[in-house]
Amino acid sequence: MKPEPRPGQMPQGNVTGVVILGGAHGTLALARSLGAKDVPVWLVSTDTPLPGWSRRIRHKFDWPGPDDPNAISFLLDLAQKHGLAGALLIPGGDGEVRLVSQSIEALSPAFKIMLPSWDQLKFVCEKPLLYRRATELSVDIPPTYRFTSTEEAARAAIRFPVVLKPNMGGGGSELARAKVIRADDLASFDPVFQRAADEIGLDNVVVQELIPGGGEGQFSYSALWHDGKPVAEFTARRARQYPVDFGYTSTFVEVVDRPDAVDAARRLLTSIRHEGLVEIEFKRDARDGALRLLDVNPRPWSWFGLASAAGIDLGAMIWEIANGRDPGRQKTPRPGTAWMYLVRDMVSAVILISRGKLGVGDYLRSFGAVRAWATFSASDPLPGLLDIPVTAWRVLTRRILRLPARGSAGLAARNHPER
Structure with a gap:
């Protein structure tokens, strides 16, 4: 009997195809690369329809998205109903990455996965943990501010200009849609920081000094x-x-x-x-x-x-x-x-x-x-x-x-x- 794979390790055996979760242009390019090798590719998406129009996609499935409480059950049922068991599961978006990484043990009976488990991957996906790990490894990062309250942020000696970013990509908030919001002084910073903290939580807002240049x-x-x-x-x-x-x-x-x-x-x-x-x-x-x-x-x-x-x-x-x-x-x-x-x-x-x-x-x-x-x-x-x-x-x-x-x-x- 073959040993069970540890979280993040792929089980052995031939792969039946590839299931890609979400994504846009990167997913399209990956599907074309795989399709050129006659690899069956299926797309599961709730966002842009772009990759689904490719002739390299065998079939596109709509789903409730990675934040839905039934997302894992949906994927397991999908594998069973459509004969996708044994396929390689590749997340194409940030929310999908977190879902798959956090659920490797639950998904592994149906899919093969090339991704570390979340207890490893979070140190590069969640920006506060990423910047802490980078500092420990002597990898340079932009000067980054952490605040325990909006009042503390309003009183802080911030070196402007700064950018505000979400802790991790994804979401429908103002900050998540923009991905990066610039503030050149305290007057412009305070209202944006307050709105972002109210929408996604104080701990999910990253404030960094802007590196000049494009x-x-x-x-x-x-x-x-x-x-x-x-x-x-x-x-x-x-x-x-x-x-x-x-x-x-x-x-x-x-x-x-x-x-x-x-x-x-x-x-x-x-x-x-x-x-x-x-x-x-x-x-x-x-x-x-x-x-x-x-x-x-x-x-x-x-x-x-x-x-x-x-x-x-x-x-x-x-x-x-x-x-x-x-x-x-x-x-x-x-x-x-x-x-x-x-x-x-x-x-x-x-x-x-x-x-x-x-x-x-x-x-x-x-x-x-x-x-x-x-x-x-x-x-x-x-x-x-x-x-x-x-x-x-x-x-x-x-x-x-x-x-x-x-x-x-x-x-x-x-x-x-x-x-």
């Missing part, structure tokens, strides 16, 4: 880990983003060599014995040259498609590992290879050009490096064709009219996968 100084470490070690990894620069000052989604990303990001990421992920996909965001502080840790995303990220374009097919590799096979040696990523989210990058470019931070010629030349697009694919055209009206609708309803997302209830009810 996407040109923002770098990412992206990888697949197995048994607490990297299987494949590379670094990239988030050259443009939307909004341009601190974007909630990347718009132009290119492969670069950042050994300091690799070193910091390895220290952090080794400390939790990471398993699965991960993207870690850093920003270079031009004032002292330090590379400061911002966020960790243990799921497919928006520009996930850049990996295969650069010669590192993370989707194919995770499939091989899930089936107990050798994924092969990592190829050297092709420097300068780029990914673009065309619709939003055009907006970002116009703003940067108007500010004198980007030349028209430089913008046009950047198209020559693009080898992967957020939605467009000649072999899978429908998501690219429908992305423009869907993006316009989401901006109107969620950014302008401020309507709540369907199924949102609390901080973790809705994921924000577009990073």
